[in-house]
Amino acid sequence: MFSKYSVSFAALAVVEASSREPLLGWAPKIASPSHPKDYFVPSFGQSADINDVDQSLQASEKIHNRTWVYKKQDAKKNENPVNYYVPNFGADSDIKLTHNNLKAAEIQRGHKWNVVPKDQRPAAHPTDYYVPNFGQSQEVRDVNQALSASEKYHGRKWVVKDLGKKKDHPMDYAVPNFGMDHDVVNTLSHAKAAEKSLNTKWEIKDEEDVQVDQQMTHEHGVWRYPKNFVQVESEREPLLTWAPKVKASHPMDYFVPAFGKDHDMIHA
Numbered sequence: 001m002f003s004k005y006s007v008s009f010a011a012l013a014v015v016e017a018s019s020r021e022p023l024l025g026w027a028p029k030i031a032s033p034s035h036p037k038d039y040f041v042p043s044f045g046q047s048a049d050i051n052d053v054d055q056s057l058q059a060s061e062k063i064h065n066r067t068w069v070y071k072k073q074d075a076k077k078n079e080n081p082v083n084y085y086v087p088n089f090g091a092d093s094d095i096k097l098t099h100n101n102l103k104a105a106e107i108q109r110g111h112k113w114n115v116v117p118k119d120q121r122p123a124a125h126p127t128d129y130y131v132p133n134f135g136q137s138q139e140v141r142d143v144n145q146a147l148s149a150s151e152k153y154h155g156r157k158w159v160v161k162d163l164g165k166k167k168d169h170p171m172d173y174a175v176p177n178f179g180m181d182h183d184v185v186n187t188l189s190h191a192k193a194a195e196k197s198l199n200t201k202w203e204i205k206d207e208e209d210v211q212v213d214q215q216m217t218h219e220h221g222v223w224r225y226p227k228n229f230v231q232v233e234s235e236r237e238p239l240l241t242w243a244p245k246v247k248a249s250h251p252m253d254y255f256v257p258a259f260g261k262d263h264d265m266i267h268a
Contacts, residue, residue, distance in 0.1 A: 198250075198251075
């Protein structure tokens with residue numbers, strides 16, 4: 001005999017089975033979306049990009065006098081040959097060279113390099129494990145204490161400025177051109193006057209272009225020594241640096257008139 005509860009449960013199961021598709025399983029109840037749906041979308045015609053592509057295609061077809069016919073690719077049909085015979089020419093030259101280099105290195109080092117397969121390698125080091133928090137580092141605390149003491153001593157707060165975001169000083173401003181510097185002008189005029197009085201042209205040469213002879217030379221106020229020169233300190237004052245005795249090629253100890261104090265010294 002069935003009880004009234006079992007009969008009621010069977011009736012409820014029959015009603016539930018009749019209210020769903022016979023071959024479908026459980027169907028979730030989807031809540032109504034919060035965003036609008038199925039609304040009207042106006043048609044503004046074909047996109048400008050598509051129009052440009054069509055016009056470019058037509059112009060190109062006219063220039064080349066041919067029409068581009070697009071062929072739809074058939075997934076089952078391969079136009080390129082596949083599964084064809086490939087001859088075996090042996091190991092590649094790069095692979096042979098690598099093997100030879102490996103053998104030479106093993107002989108030189110007296111060690112055999114055995115590559116362990118990946119599945120036989122030991123387990124990797126642990127990752128993503130729990131790290132306890134012991135608080136702020138002692139070094140950071142020391143720096144903060146030293147900074148606080150320094151700020152208190154100097155009576156000011158140290159504010160770190162981010163120079164990458166804001167530039168305190170002006171940059172990229174216009175710089176007026178006042179012409180050549182007066183020192184440069186004076187130097188050039190002095191060089192011309194000296195060349196005229198000495199009847200010679202001063203040509204500046206790079207160190208690499210100057211050919212150094214076996215004898216020492218004195219040129220433009222600079223002593224030049226041969227590469228294999230050996231300094232012999234046989235005759236010199238005890239506390240003075242050694243100075244070579246070379247016959248001067250330029251005039252020396254001549255009269256120089258006094259025109260007063262130099263204008264650069266006056267400005268300084």
